[in-house]
Amino acid sequence: MSDPLAKAEAAAAEAAVNTAAVQVALAAVELAKLAQQKPAEQPAACGHQHRQNRSSGEWLGIGAAVCVGGVGIAFASMAIAICGIAVSILALVLRSIWKDIQKGH
Structure with a gap:
């Protein structure tokens, strides 16, 4: 057993x-x-780095840069317009002088 x-x-x-x-x-x-x-x-990770939100100081800097750039573009446009007017006046004066020379004055 x-x-x-x-x-x-x-x-x-x-x-x-x-x-x-x-x-x-x-x-x-x-x-x-x-x-x-x-x-x-x-969650699936994406391949790029996420940027933190911009601070208010950064946004103010961006806004100031845009304003300065806008004013610069405005002055450049005014300068181009003034140059165009000056060239037009010069062309009219030269044409008038040319006509006077052709007439014998």
């Missing part, structure tokens, strides 16, 4: 070891599943 009892004890011990091994394997499988799920749950 001791022989079947020893066999039963050995089988029970082996089953306990196998059960522990199976539990460790199942835990490893669960950890692997969690490791695979984490990247899927996170």
